Amino acid sequence: MNHQKVESTTVDSFKRPSQTKEIWRRFSKSKGAVIGFVLFSIIAIMLLAADFIVPYEAAIKQDFSQQLAAPSREHFFGTDGYGRDAFARLLHGGRTSLSIALLATFSSAVLGSALGAISGYFGGKVDSFIMRSLDIFMSVPDILFTMAVVYALGANFTNLLFALTLAYFTNYVRLVRSQVLNLAEQDYVEAARAGGSGSTRIILSHIIPNAVGVIIVNTTLNVAKIILYESTLSFLGLGMPPPQPEWGLMLSEAREFMRTAPWLMFFPSAAIVITAASINLMGDGLRDALDPHLKS
Amino acid sequence: MAHTEIQNILEIRDLKVIYKTDLEVVEAVNGLDLTIGKGKTLGLVGETGAGKTTTALSILKLLPSITGRILQGEIYFDGEDILKKSEHDMQSVRGNRISMVFQDPMTSLNPVLTVGDQIAEAVQLHNPDMSKEQINERVAATLNMVGIMPSRSGDYPHQFSGGMKQRVVIAMALSCEPELLIADEPTTALDVTIQAQVLTMIRELRDRLGTSMLMITHDLGIVAQTCDDVAVMYSGIIIEAGTAEDIFLGDKHHPYTVGLFNSIPNLDIKSDRLNPITGLMPDPTNLPKGCVFAPRCNHQMEICLEARPGVFEEGTHKIRCYLFSEAAGNSKAGVDLNAE
């Protein structure tokens, strides 16, 4: 048989060379993305190391002799109405806020994407059912819904997580569904069926990996939203019960001292804004890095 | 030089075009020379990646603004150097004196405007003094010219079949009676029987209006049936050019041209195996030194790898190959980025 000349070197390994290097290179080209990444890394490191920087007790220890103290060397960000160290509260509160937000983001992404993929791939009655249920679900305003869940089940870590997941998974369903509708038309999906592949395998192996870019980008943008939302909840008193610090709760408590101790509002606000903004910047950079075709 | 300007509607000299992205530089056109006589049709033949579309876009100065760059060269349209014209001047040339028809009729037409409106838009742009009635008359005449009932001018593109859409596109291109029509693979997306209709129509219109034409295609059959002159393009340069007789009936050819003819499955003879040219066109970001075709050429000699061959001329027939010409050409393959 007259094959074309082929160098038959044996293949040493069948590892796919990772694309992450290329993605990182594109990511680092955007100044905003790098700034966001650096900022977020700093914040994350500080929060993770919170216990080493300042003990948790400082965040809850009340000391009325030190009430509403201005920022000083002893209390970097001052103290609140109960004399608790604001810096300690910010760090430990940040751990709570951010961990709930990140976990909620992850679970809402998984739930929403799964539903969206099933809806888009199978179509027909399954699709109609899921989409109409979603419509009903979405007709209830987020805050009301979350309030109802928290009141019914009580405010603790798990329930908050649950409430936030339910509030945000809907974002993903429509998005992933439209991606999947597009992907399911591709020839390589038909090729997989021609090879005897079942639907589950096709969704997991072909559809989700190709939709994952969109999911990831949406997720990073959602993290910021969820942080803000979690802050809103704790601001409204629906968050973790005291004395557990949280950024939104700190804001709420600081309201009455707006004139007398404005730093109490400033630092939590700044923390929320900087964290959300850095994540948004990263999200933009990630979107461009994952799909360079989007840039003109 | 003066006397040729009257005879040729288009003359391209030593055109070099690159696409520059932050990753790499794509050398798309590398010293192209091309001539189209007035009233004549030139077939520009080549495979994907040869640079044919880039050439067409360069003539109209429609290269993508961020990445496309014309490094050097002259493009004389009816005696004037187009590359020296301003964008404003170009707008009165495009669609009016030089028109272009693209390959895919599906995406060339705006789906939310009626066909009549789209033709009218083209007419009005270049004839701002025309009254509404005159424009409508011109639209009707244009549709008639391509064999579509004028009553269909109120229909939308999706209501037409592929062949008819392409006819509308051609109608739009000819509505202002341009001097030069550039057709970039106008029938590739069409069925063969519809292709025959469209090609016949193009031929008739061209004959009737006296339009010069640049027919870009990879199909030697279309070239044989519609073109007076032929230029074969490979990796950004013309490697063979001449009249249709030179190319189809001549006895001397560039090895690539021979390879192209041999690759076509012959309708008349059934053979057990076809004779493709081995290998692929070189990577435009990394062109070989010397003759661009040398790596794939069965007649490769040492000199082929050193410098680009000069042009061998026999009457109207030109071949860029060391098999025929002894001297090396003037410009090397490769880009002098300092010339930007």
Added chain:
Amino acid sequence: MLNDNQTVPLLETVELRKLFKLKGGSNLHAVDGINMKIYAGKTLGVVGESGCGKSTLGRTILKLLEPTSGQILFEGNDITKYSVSKMRPVRKDMQIIFQDPYSCIDPRKSVIEIISEYMFIHKLYKSRVETFNKAAGLMDMVGLARRYANSYPHELDGGRRQRIGIARALSLNPKFIVCDEPVSALDVSVQAQNLNLLMDIQDELGLAYMFVTHDLSVVKHISDDIMVMYLGKCVERATSDELFANPQHPYTKALLAAIPKPDIRMRNKEFQLIKGEVSSPVNVKPGCRFASRCDYAVPECSQRDPDFVETSPEHFVACYIVNGR
């Protein structure tokens, strides 16, 4: 079909129909009563222009689309109504090669993963490494350099991508492959390379092909028999040599005449044009579907479907003018 001592065709269809239901209740007659036989090791070329149903036919035969009526017999077994799970083992024997080298392979998988996919689905080999090695062997067979094993599709050109698809189709050792316009999207010189490859593989492995294409010059080289389709029906069928030497159906003749030949001595000959456009495959009426465009049509042509008649040995035509019925 010349069958070289084979009595049972590898693949046979009997009055196979595929209709699509459109919104509003009308039916699109994509494939409308196709009878064909393909024998092991042979190639049937299916030719026609867009809308004739040739791609739909290929996919219906493979049960990638559910047939509306009629029968599909593979190695004598009626697979028409096989469920997805019953079809799975059959899929090892019948495969498909797609037209578009850009969309037929998953852009997120490496070359070796794409080729190995089917073998993993059917658990053909015990270990991952063994499977990948078999895939590497397939790369050799289709002329893909092994250094591309860990590359991504977008790093390769159209011709090589198409070869990935071919290697994948071969991975289960099929007996029959539907080649759906496998070279149409490629440049002329690459077309020739890939066509040679397909022919070589056929000789070496004894495969049967159903070669679907609109390009008559390509189909001539690779086919033993050719079937011409128009609007879901077969209008003419003959051996490859016979069809080109002696085309009888007006559509076949027009198709051959429409091809621009690379010969300038024929330049001033007018293309023999078929007038008009292809009529709609939606809610078709009885009668020959080509009649409205046919230069030879008489009123009887539009009254009932013409019979498919053997006008000379192994040469069938469905035309009232040719057959009188």
